[in-house]
Amino acid sequence: MPEHLRNMLLIARREYLEQIRGRAFRMSTIGLPALFAAILGVAWLASQGMGGNKHYVVACQDPALANAVRDQLLGQKEKKPTVDVIDPTAPGARESLTRLAQSKSVDGVLIIHTHLGGLPTASYYSSSSGDFITAAKLSEALNNGLVDEDLTTKGTTQADADAIVKGVTIATFLVKKDGSIVKSNAEATFWKGYVMAILLSMTTLIYGMNVARSIIQEKTSRIFEVMLATVKPSDMLAGKLIGAGSVGLTQILIWVVAGAVLVASPLAAAILTGQYAVHFSLAEGILFPVYFVLGFLLYSSLFAGLAATCETEQELQMYMPLAAAPTWLSFALIVVIMNDSNSVWAIAASLFPPTAPIIMFLRMAAEMPPAWQFAASIALMIISIWAILWISSRLYRVGILMYGKRATLPELVRWLRYS
Amino acid sequence: MPVVQLAGVTKTYENKVAVRDLSLSIEAGQMFGLLGPNGAGKTSSIRMMMGITLPDSGRIELFEKPFARKSLERVGYLPEERGLYKKMKVLDQLIFFGELHGLADGDARKRATDWAARLDIAESLDKKTEELSKGMQQKIQFIGTVLHSPKLIVMDEPFSGLDPVNAVLLERTLLELKEEGSAILFSTHRMDQVEKLCDSICLINNGQAVLSGRMREIKSRYERNHVIVEFEGSADFLKSSEIAEAKNFSGHAEIRLKEHGDAQKLLHEAAAGARIYRFELVEPSLEEIFIRTVGGKADA
Numbered sequence: 001m002p003e004h005l006r007n008m009l010l011i012a013r014r015e016y017l018e019q020i021r022g023r024a025f026r027m028s029t030i031g032l033p034a035l036f037a038a039i040l041g042v043a044w045l046a047s048q049g050m051g052g053n054k055h056y057v058v059a060c061q062d063p064a065l066a067n068a069v070r071d072q073l074l075g076q077k078e079k080k081p082t083v084d085v086i087d088p089t090a091p092g093a094r095e096s097l098t099r100l101a102q103s104k105s106v107d108g109v110l111i112i113h114t115h116l117g118g119l120p121t122a123s124y125y126s127s128s129s130g131d132f133i134t135a136a137k138l139s140e141a142l143n144n145g146l147v148d149e150d151l152t153t154k155g156t157t158q159a160d161a162d163a164i165v166k167g168v169t170i171a172t173f174l175v176k177k178d179g180s181i182v183k184s185n186a187e188a189t190f191w192k193g194y195v196m197a198i199l200l201s202m203t204t205l206i207y208g209m210n211v212a213r214s215i216i217q218e219k220t221s222r223i224f225e226v227m228l229a230t231v232k233p234s235d236m237l238a239g240k241l242i243g244a245g246s247v248g249l250t251q252i253l254i255w256v257v258a259g260a261v262l263v264a265s266p267l268a269a270a271i272l273t274g275q276y277a278v279h280f281s282l283a284e285g286i287l288f289p290v291y292f293v294l295g296f297l298l299y300s301s302l303f304a305g306l307a308a309t310c311e312t313e314q315e316l317q318m319y320m321p322l323a324a325a326p327t328w329l330s331f332a333l334i335v336v337i338m339n340d341s342n343s344v345w346a347i348a349a350s351l352f353p354p355t356a357p358i359i360m361f362l363r364m365a366a367e368m369p370p371a372w373q374f375a376a377s378i379a380l381m382i383i384s385i386w387a388i389l390w391i392s393s394r395l396y397r398v399g400i401l402m403y404g405k406r407a408t409l410p411e412l413v414r415w416l417r418y419s
Numbered sequence: 420m421p422v423v424q425l426a427g428v429t430k431t432y433e434n435k436v437a438v439r440d441l442s443l444s445i446e447a448g449q450m451f452g453l454l455g456p457n458g459a460g461k462t463s464s465i466r467m468m469m470g471i472t473l474p475d476s477g478r479i480e481l482f483e484k485p486f487a488r489k490s491l492e493r494v495g496y497l498p499e500e501r502g503l504y505k506k507m508k509v510l511d512q513l514i515f516f517g518e519l520h521g522l523a524d525g526d527a528r529k530r531a532t533d534w535a536a537r538l539d540i541a542e543s544l545d546k547k548t549e550e551l552s553k554g555m556q557q558k559i560q561f562i563g564t565v566l567h568s569p570k571l572i573v574m575d576e577p578f579s580g581l582d583p584v585n586a587v588l589l590e591r592t593l594l595e596l597k598e599e600g601s602a603i604l605f606s607t608h609r610m611d612q613v614e615k616l617c618d619s620i621c622l623i624n625n626g627q628a629v630l631s632g633r634m635r636e637i638k639s640r641y642e643r644n645h646v647i648v649e650f651e652g653s654a655d656f657l658k659s660s661e662i663a664e665a666k667n668f669s670g671h672a673e674i675r676l677k678e679h680g681d682a683q684k685l686l687h688e689a690a691a692g693a694r695i696y697r698f699e700l701v702e703p704s705l706e707e708i709f710i711r712t713v714g715g716k717a718d719a
Binding site for chain 2: 003007010014018022218221222223224225226227228229230231232
């Protein structure tokens with residue numbers, strides 16, 4: 001085996017074993033999915049309880065409309081609220097109603113004003129102004145109530161009117177490229193893409209930062225000079241990236257295997273059928289590790305260059321959010337991608353190397369992009385990785401032997417020229 | 420056979436010339452001292468020998484061939500800025516260093532165990548580096564340097580931070596390695612150690628070699644104008660016109676004669692007022708030569 005390859009693998013093995021044996025690896029392997037599950041669980045529990053135990057007052061001169069609105073509120077899927085209907089025509093009724101909201105005797109008061117020959121107007125009084133979810137529910141209930149009342153007034157039976165107001169559910173199907181048609185669930189597919197994108201960004205950033213932290217630690221422990229007498233800086237950097245990247249892949253593999261075991265269990269099977277059914281394609285199975293490796297190499301080589309120019313971990317922390325900004329940008333583009341996954345912005349972001357891994361997975365959740373776009377994004381990522389590695393390895397080569405002060409921008413330019 | 424040879428090597432950083440036109444040669448089985456005040460260019464010279472930095476001009480040869488990284492497999496290097504992986508176990512660390520120098524896992528393990536016994540740290544092999552004292556860590560660093568039986572050992576300030584017992588142990592080990600045929604180069608501020616251990620020296624100041632050659636030959640260049648006198652009685656002879664400088668430690672005087680000062684005349688003057696137990700004309704110490712050569716600039 002050539003000497004430089006042997007050294008590179010020795011360094012990768014050392015890096016891999018040190019991280020795998022560390023407590024941080026065990027904690028994050030178990031802790032991250034647990035944290036993720038806890039967040040999702042809390043969100044789900046909160047959504048189940050939303051609207052429950054609420055107490056509303058609906059005040060309207062038209063008792064039929066008031067009752068229609070009440071029925072709509074009581075007919076919602078979530079936990080049912082308590083709804084009182086009152087006639088607001090009594091003198092001082094409006095003041096006493098707002099006092100109810102002020103004293104928190106009720107959660108809110110909906111006052112509906114009817115106008116002859118026109119649409120009614122409505123006001124909602126509550127001691128909490130930020131509850132936009134309740135406002136949206138009340139608005140939906142009022143509109144449905146109006147339609148319901150109008151239909152029954154015009155002779156439609158109550159049952160038919162209720163059915164019309166309830167609306168029609170659209171079953172979604174995905175027509176594949178080979179012409180086959182499968183039942184699809186847009187919501188579940190979105191969440192699948194979202195979870196994969198989060199997994200990709202988290203592991204990429206965590207292991208990229210691990211590389212940076214490891215460089216700073218070695219710089220602080222002054223081990224570089226001992227190593228440089230035997231190993232070329234480029235081999236050291238490559239070994240470090242291979243070692244830390246392998247740790248990331250190992251962790252993902254553990255999660256995938258654990259996930260597969262969980263999915264195969266009867267409980268998970270019961271949960272993941274029906275509307276939550278999620279299917280993973282072969283393309284996703286292949287592209288996930290490809291984008292992980294490319295994303296990891298891109299960010300970790302960037303972090304490695306940054307770390308070589310820093311003196312302490314604290315100093316490094318200051319730059320990290322800046323270097324990780326493209327990841328946050330990717331998630332900020334979710335709405336754009338979900339709205340039209342083939343828009344110019346979506347395609348551009350999926351070709352732009354720092355955002356490509358996450359955006360591609362979000363786009364794949366909506367619709368499989370054409371092969372040339374995958375090829376172009378992978379090619380652009382490889383070129384960028386090469387360019388960043390070129391710069392980072394030069395900064396690394398000089399920076400790891402510079403102690404005592406932080407490098408200024410002109411100094412960094414000179415470092416690039418030295419090597 | 421020269422193990423390492425530098426010919427007209429120059430290295431400049433920004434506007435500062437770190438090493439200027441430096442030439443030196445070290446033979447197999449030779450102990451070589453690289454001396455100089457702080458910032459003289461010792462570490463820069465050593466780093467170029469190890470291929471960590473490249474010279475701007477000049478030639479560096481290892482084992483009679485132009486510098487190549489492959490040659491570093493036969494070199495052991497202990498830098499001034501020492502470092503070990505803190506979380507790693509000592510034995511694993513030594514095996515790792517051995518493997519980087521081309522040793523097989525089993526061979527590296529055996530050598531590490533033997534060396535640990537030789538330097539009296541066998542019980543530390545299973546401990547993590549961070550659990551050990553600084554002196555112990557220095558011994559481990561030294562083992563990492565010599566584990567692969569290098570033909571050239573380069574050490575930057577190897578004695579700094581060592582207590583007297585371990586310093587003597589290191590001196591003894593270096594002499595053994597020299598006996599086994601290794602060439603050893605080290606930089607230090609400790610003149611007594613250089614005087615005791617080195618066959619040859621190179622004194623550099625402001626990046627330039629100001630004095631180099633075999634120790635004996637260098638010392639012989641300086642006239643024997645130092646006198647040690649042990650006496651009882653009057654110390655008036657210390658005011659003699661033959662003396663340039665004198666230190667009197669109650670009955671023990673160290674004297675530097677003026678240029679062409681007459682030692683015989685001084686002996687007569689001393690004997691006139693005191694009983695003389697010892698009157699010895701000695702060559703200048705290396706420290707004296709060092710200070711004289713680099714002037715008042717040395718802060719060592």
